[in-house]
Amino acid sequence: MDWGSVTTEDLIDALREVDWSAPPRPISEFFSRFTTPKSLSKWESRLKCNLYYYRTNYFVIVVFILGMGFLRKPLAILAAFLTGLSIALLNDSFAVAFSEKVTRTIRQFSPHLAAKLRPPAAPVVRGKRTTKRAIHICGQPRMVFVALFASVGCVLWFTSNSLLTVLWALLIALLTTLIHASFRVPNLKARLSTFREEFRSAWRNYGEF
Secondary structure: OOHHHOOHHHHHHHHHHOOOOOOOOOHHHHOOOEOOOOOHHHHHHHHHHHHHHOHHHHHHHHHHHHHHHOOOOHHHHHHHHHHHHHHHOOOHHHHHHHHHHHHHHHHHHOHHHHHHOOOOOOOEEOOEEOOOOOOEEOOEEHHHHHHHHHHHHHHHHHHOOOHHHHHHHHHHHHHHHHHHHHHEOOOHHHHHHHHHHHHHHHHHHHHOO
């Protein structure tokens, strides 16, 4: 796959749609081989490839560094959790899994309420859906929960007086991610992984016709 031809918008869409439930890559692989990119185009291609392939590792790094910064501030930890949850819900697979988990939990106590939380069905014409099915969480549009968790998280940030701490922690986490993604040489497994994702995406698009 030619990552140089992949735009930032394409990368964001891919990260939004891809499954994030896979475990992080092994530490031995994550810190295997580092070299300096030979050109700006090589750096951009390597950065995009690593951000996609090691996405779970980078997410763990960001959460770990933020957690270390808030060991003595429980309220800030809750704020970080809600903020991270609001960002994670932007991913399609995570949002669907989160909605199903909440609905199953509610069904154990109130089946009638759980039935009301089902997402609305997409209109069907001649056996085909007319539009791409929007993501719903507990029967509501996804952005309702994203805005809710993000708003509560912002309130907790200001309440805990930890805004400067989170900015420094987030800056360190992002710099760590940027440095690793810039110098880690994409291996064969990373390239094969992107090829498999391309095939799955093409197969899904073929099934919609």
